[in-house]
Amino acid sequence: MKKHLGIALVAAVTCLVLPVVGYADDSSGATTTAKVSLQQNPDDTAVKITSAPTITFGNLTNGAKTTGQAASNIEGALTVHNPGLTSGWKVQLAATQFTMGEDSNTSLKGAEMHFTPGTIGPSTTGVAGTTVSPINQAGVIFAAEAGHGVGDCTDTFAADNVTLDVPQQWGTVGTYTSSLTWTLVNTPA
Structure with a gap:
C-alpha cells in the first residue's frame, strides 16, 4: 500500500512540475454570410418630385438694364x-x-x-445639378446616373444660384410672374 501511495505521489508531483504543452491549429476558422432582402414598399413605387422652390427677385427699376440680379428669396429646395x-x-x-x-x-x-x-445632398455620388436658362427652352437642371440617386436627393439653391437678366426697356409698372414647370423623367441621366 505504501508503494502504491508513493507512486501516486510521484505521479502527482510530476504533473504539477512538468509543463503541459498543447497545440492549436492556426489554419482553422470559418467564414459565413448574413443576408437580408429588401422588399419594395407597395405604397412607394415611383420616383417623384416632392418639392420645388418658389423664387422672388424683388424690385427692379423700370427703364434700367438689369444683369445678374440675384434672387431676393428662395423658398424650398428641389427634392426628388x-x-x-x-x-x-x-x-x-x-x-x-x-x-x-x-x-x-x-x-x-x-x-x-x-x-x-x-x-x-445628402450624397453627391452620381447626382448633379446643371446650369440652365429655362425661359422658352426646357433644360435638365438636376439628374442622377443609373444606379444612383436613391432616397431623397435635394438641390438647394442659394440666392446667387438663380439670377435674372432684363434688357433695358420701359414696361407697365407692376408685378410680373413666370410659371416654372419642373418635370421628372425617370430615365438614366
Missing part, C-alpha cells in the same frame, strides 16, 4: 424621392416669359433666368 429604383432620373425645368397677370402681351420681353447648381 426615389424609393429604390436604379434606372436613374432627370428633372427638366421650363419657364414662361414674365407676364403681368393673365395678359401675355404685357411681358418683360427678353428677360432670362439662369440657374446654376445649388448644394446637392
Whole structure:
C-alpha cells in the first residue's frame, strides 16, 4: 500500500512540475454570410418630385438694364424621392416669359433666368445639378446616373444660384410672374 501511495505521489508531483504543452491549429476558422432582402414598399413605387422652390427677385427699376440680379428669396429646395429604383432620373425645368397677370402681351420681353447648381445632398455620388436658362427652352437642371440617386436627393439653391437678366426697356409698372414647370423623367441621366 505504501508503494502504491508513493507512486501516486510521484505521479502527482510530476504533473504539477512538468509543463503541459498543447497545440492549436492556426489554419482553422470559418467564414459565413448574413443576408437580408429588401422588399419594395407597395405604397412607394415611383420616383417623384416632392418639392420645388418658389423664387422672388424683388424690385427692379423700370427703364434700367438689369444683369445678374440675384434672387431676393428662395423658398424650398428641389427634392426628388426615389424609393429604390436604379434606372436613374432627370428633372427638366421650363419657364414662361414674365407676364403681368393673365395678359401675355404685357411681358418683360427678353428677360432670362439662369440657374446654376445649388448644394446637392445628402450624397453627391452620381447626382448633379446643371446650369440652365429655362425661359422658352426646357433644360435638365438636376439628374442622377443609373444606379444612383436613391432616397431623397435635394438641390438647394442659394440666392446667387438663380439670377435674372432684363434688357433695358420701359414696361407697365407692376408685378410680373413666370410659371416654372419642373418635370421628372425617370430615365438614366
